[in-house]
Amino acid sequence: MEISAKTKKISKQTLFHNSTPRIIAIVAHKGGVGKSTIALNLSASLAKKGKKVLVMDLDSQNNTGLFFGVQDYIGKIPTMSDVLYQTTTPDKAIIRVRENFDLIQGNRMLAKFVMEKGIEPGSGLILKNIMDENASFFRQYDYVFFDSSPSHSILHLNALLAAHTTFVPLICDFFSVNGVAQIQQTIDEVNQNIDLLKEYDPEGIYSYMNIGLIIANMLDRRMRGRVDKALDVVKEMYPLKLASNPIRVCSQLMDCPEKHLLIGELAPSSTGSEDFDLLAEEVLNLV
Numbered sequence: 076m077e078i079s080a081k082t083k084k085i086s087k088q089t090l091f092h093n094s095t096p097r098i099i100a101i102v103a104h105k106g107g108v109g110k111s112t113i114a115l116n117l118s119a120s121l122a123k124k125g126k127k128v129l130v131m132d133l134d135s136q137n138n139t140g141l142f143f144g145v146q147d148y149i150g151k152i153p154t155m156s157d158v159l160y161q162t163t164t165p166d167k168a169i170i171r172v173r174e175n176f177d178l179i180q181g182n183r184m185l186a187k188f189v190m191e192k193g194i195e196p197g198s199g200l201i202l203k204n205i206m207d208e209n210a211s212f213f214r215q216y217d218y219v220f221f222d223s224s225p226s227h228s229i230l231h232l233n234a235l236l237a238a239h240t241t242f243v244p245l246i247c248d249f250f251s252v253n254g255v256a257q258i259q260q261t262i263d264e265v266n267q268n269i270d271l272l273k274e275y276d277p278e279g280i281y282s283y284m285n286i287g288l289i290i291a292n293m294l295d296r297r298m299r300g301r302v303d304k305a306l307d308v309v310k311e312m313y314p315l316k317l318a319s320n321p322i323r324v325c326s327q328l329m330d331c332p333e334k335h336l337l338i339g340e341l342a343p344s345s346t347g348s349e350d351f352d353l354l355a356e357e358v359l360n361l362v
């Protein structure tokens with residue numbers, strides 16, 4: 076039997092199973108669609124609203140570390156690869172980047188992890204097991220986000236098995252709409268693995284994965300016809316999943332990484348800042 080978010084009709088109301096923290100993997104099989112931008116600016120908006128947030132970077136590009144200009148800490152403070160290789164515990168790898176906002180940065184060693192662990196049986200559960208073993212540490216956070224790489228890898232599988240749900244950025248073009256379908260396929264495969272895990276380990280706590288929110292990004296109203304067409308397709312394919320608050324194209328968002336500033340700090344009156352605050356409100360209402 077095919078198990079998918081669509082067939083199981085998981086609604087937005089049941090994403091997190093009342094768990095603390097709420098764990099969200101930001102995924103897309105396409106590069107440059109705004110995964111890191113959303114992970115960081117959405118986290119910042121939630122942190123501003125008093126929620127305690129952790130971003131874990133599962134991309135060897137380490138764009139989150141570069142964003143905050145903390146890449147020089149590599150070698151002094153452990154990173155995600157040290158956590159995944161279990162040479163340290165997550166609490167030792169935390170960098171406090173803002174009030175209420177912590178980061179565990181990625182680094183190039185994540186690419187080695189993909190090469191080495193990609194073929195090892197059971198290696199998809201490494202992150203979930205680490206988070207279960209360190210549950211009391213993670214409980215201090217309201218939200219944990221995984222920023223992920225565009226390519227499908229064992230890191231993706233780790234993110235999907237450890238998270239409660241996924242947020243999928245969408246650029247309103249044909250390829251990106253097709254990319255959401257690819258994510259759904261991956262999630263269906265993960266859910267089939269969960270069925271097997273439940274048979275193998277009846278005591279384990281495994282929850283089915285789903286697409287929680289599809290976030291339209293870089294929305295350009297000058298392209299209204301094409302944008303509306305893409306959004307209509309997504310609404311039809313994934314009812315209830317499209318975030319009510321899209322992120323409009325905002326040139327200041329492109330300046331943020333170089334200035335090491337979040338959009339709310341660099342340009343508090345910009346559309347980007349407004350959109351992320353509205354999106355954060357929407358996320359706060361997900362249970």
Ligand SMILES: Nc1ncnc2c1ncn2[C@@H]1O[C@H](COP(=O)(O)OP(=O)(O)OP(=O)(O)O)[C@@H](O)[C@H]1O
Pocket residue numbers: 105106107108109110111112113134136138223224225292293294322323324325326328329330
């Ligand atoms: N709404 C937006 N308006 C303008 N620029 C944006 C917007 N969202 C993201 N960008 C810019 O687009 C570029 C790609 O964004 P980002 O790095 O977040 O994508 P990504 O999906 O994480 O990429 P990768 O797959 O390489 O990790 C960045 O320069 C970012 O500043």
Ligand SMILES: [Mg+2]
Pocket residue numbers: 110111112134138222223
């Ligand atoms: Mg990125």
